[in-house]
Amino acid sequence: MTENKQKNNSDQNWVFIVVQDKSWNQISKFQASKDISLAAQSNQNHCEVPIACGSGACMVCACKVISWMEFVDAEKFWKQLIQPWEDYILSCVAGVYDKYFDEDWYYEIIIQKMI
């Protein structure tokens, strides 16, 4: 696996989200936000992650977390009403733990779209 953690020498938030498609191609990379779900962030950054229920109940937004799962709060914005597979999140309700925005390291959280 590529090292996706580096020392951050600036005052900026250096938590980034990388989105891959099902074929492992990187289709987007953007600076993470602590205030909205991973699906909403992706959509704001022109990387479509489909959302149907928007409440953790249908799996349409399911994404696999390829790296830094420990950074992802699977229920940051709402409870998961159904349990996704291991290493997957329901991106409409998941977000990045706030504490990681204060770290002095550059991180890339890699998620993979299923649709």
Ligand code: FES
């Ligand atoms: S859109 Fe239904 S679980 Fe996320």
